[in-house]
Amino acid sequence: QQKVQQSPESLIVPEGGMASLNCTSSDRNVDYFWWYRQHSGKSPKMLMSIFSNGEKEEGRFTVHLNKASLHTSLHIRDSQPSDSALYLCAAAPSGGNYKPTFGKGTSLVVHP
């Protein structure tokens, strides 16, 4: 049973467009969410983390979190071809039950 569900599995957006990715955890103990980007053949690099309700923005990237529904979303505005990658969502509870679990990822393609 996959505890972290990501949608869509794949996404194609035009250059300059907005990409929206979703992630939901089924583990009620989750406190932390991370978003990672993995380019082909590379290891994942952390984009953003969020553990409070609300919104967090860094440059073209905005992350939302609703802790009640355990749902987070990543929005990329003004998407660039270099944003084409696998986007992974991870979640973990805090404290002694800490165990980061990843979703299967969303494959994003930004076409020129």
Add this chain to the structure above:
Amino acid sequence: GALVYQYPRRTICKSGTSMRMECQAVGFQATSVAWYRQSPQKTFELIALSTVNSAIKYEQNFTQEKFPISHPNLSFSSMTVLNAYLEDRGLYLCGAREGRNERLFFGHGTKLSVL
């Protein structure tokens, strides 16, 4: 800055042999290290979570007998894949957690190919 070095970057081993990979946290104290395997289909599987001063916790389908892990201090962890076979192929990643905050840093990964 905080970095995680993982080596080797890639390795090829014969079926039935073993290989060891290492993970070193630089610039921070890694209170826990998570070892993952990313299959060729890109699925992430947590192999085990190693926390300082606690026993190593292996996930279902992964055992200490197959993937022994050593985590002697706050900056170093190693994992061995014993008797590697085709189904063990993939990218093995270590993720080190900094202190008690939410940051998790990954090494470059060790790509394992099995002949």
